[in-house]
Amino acid sequence: MTQTKTFASAADLEEKKVSFDKLSDHAYAYTAEGDPNTGIIIGDDAVMVIDTQATPVMAQDVIRRIREVTDKPIKYVLLSHYHAVRVLGATAYEPEQIIASQDTYDLIVERGEFDKASEIGRFPRLFQNVESVPAGLTWPTITFTGKMTIWLGSVEVQILQLGRGHTKGDTVAWLPKEKILFSGDLVEFDATPYAGDAYFQDWPQTLDNIAALNPEKLVPGRGAALQTPEQVQAGLAGTRAFVSELYASVKAGAAEGRDLRKVYEETFATLKPKFGHWVIFNHCMPFDVTRAYDEATGHRDPRIWTAERDVAMWQALEG
Numbered sequence: 001m002t003q004t005k006t007f008a009s010a011a012d013l014e015e016k017k018v019s020f021d022k023l024s025d026h027a028y029a030y031t032a033e034g035d036p037n038t039g040i041i042i043g044d045d046a047v048m049v050i051d052t053q054a055t056p057v058m059a060q061d062v063i064r065r066i067r068e069v070t071d072k073p074i075k076y077v078l079l080s081h082y083h084a085v086r087v088l089g090a091t092a093y094e095p096e097q098i099i100a101s102q103d104t105y106d107l108i109v110e111r112g113e114f115d116k117a118s119e120i121g122r123f124p125r126l127f128q129n130v131e132s133v134p135a136g137l138t139w140p141t142i143t144f145t146g147k148m149t150i151w152l153g154s155v156e157v158q159i160l161q162l163g164r165g166h167t168k169g170d171t172v173a174w175l176p177k178e179k180i181l182f183s184g185d186l187v188e189f190d191a192t193p194y195a196g197d198a199y200f201q202d203w204p205q206t207l208d209n210i211a212a213l214n215p216e217k218l219v220p221g222r223g224a225a226l227q228t229p230e231q232v233q234a235g236l237a238g239t240r241a242f243v244s245e246l247y248a249s250v251k252a253g254a255a256e257g258r259d260l261r262k263v264y265e266e267t268f269a270t271l272k273p274k275f276g277h278w279v280i281f282n283h284c285m286p287f288d289v290t291r292a293y294d295e296a297t298g299h300r301d302p303r304i305w306t307a308e309r310d311v312a313m314w315q316a317l318e319g
Contacts, residue, residue: 034222047070085127216228
């Protein structure tokens, strides 16, 4: 009798300590030891939240901390990309506008329902009080392509697409005057990049485009807020190394005709000594290698992850 092997994340039940760090008079970071981060920009007349947490109940803790430092209305929610763990808490903020790139909107149309079911099944701890999530999906009310600027009074917020990486819709928020960047999952710090919907060949160039802005502080998608230029460089370098080394290993194995399972085992062994201590390494690697193998064998765009595909992939690689 074969035993079904559950996702690595099923064993991840420990609550994480939340930090709420002030980066400037206008910027704060809500982080939780490698769980998904939320960014906050406080302008003269309104607040912008970047990524919402996974459920409205979880978002209430972000709101509580915002209210400790300002009573200004939360007017904008910015979605750095479409993943459920980033967007399903949006209703808690009661924003006037939800902003996303047009590419992110298109991904919600194409695969939002599948992603919602897939992510909730993969990582139940990250969806506390999932019953608080309204039926349906989180829909942007404003979309843009390339760049748009929002003024929160005198505070300029540039919303930028600097290239594909984590997804094709990746969006960052940039405070040019203060040189603070909110990267979404394009950058992680001591946390494993999830790359199941990634563009491996594009991602390093996108990181170079971020670096070209010369950010002095950066809020990554996961991990502690980076509060010096040296820490920012470390976050960029670590993310670039993981993405590049994983894809190089997978591409080499695929070119030599090895099957996905063999390539996965080899790549896991290759990367574990350097990156195995990073948060969610065991959880991300099967998804990451599967997408990298697809890209290396001619699948230009990521295939849709469904709850059923998740289970089949996990059993094929880890069963």
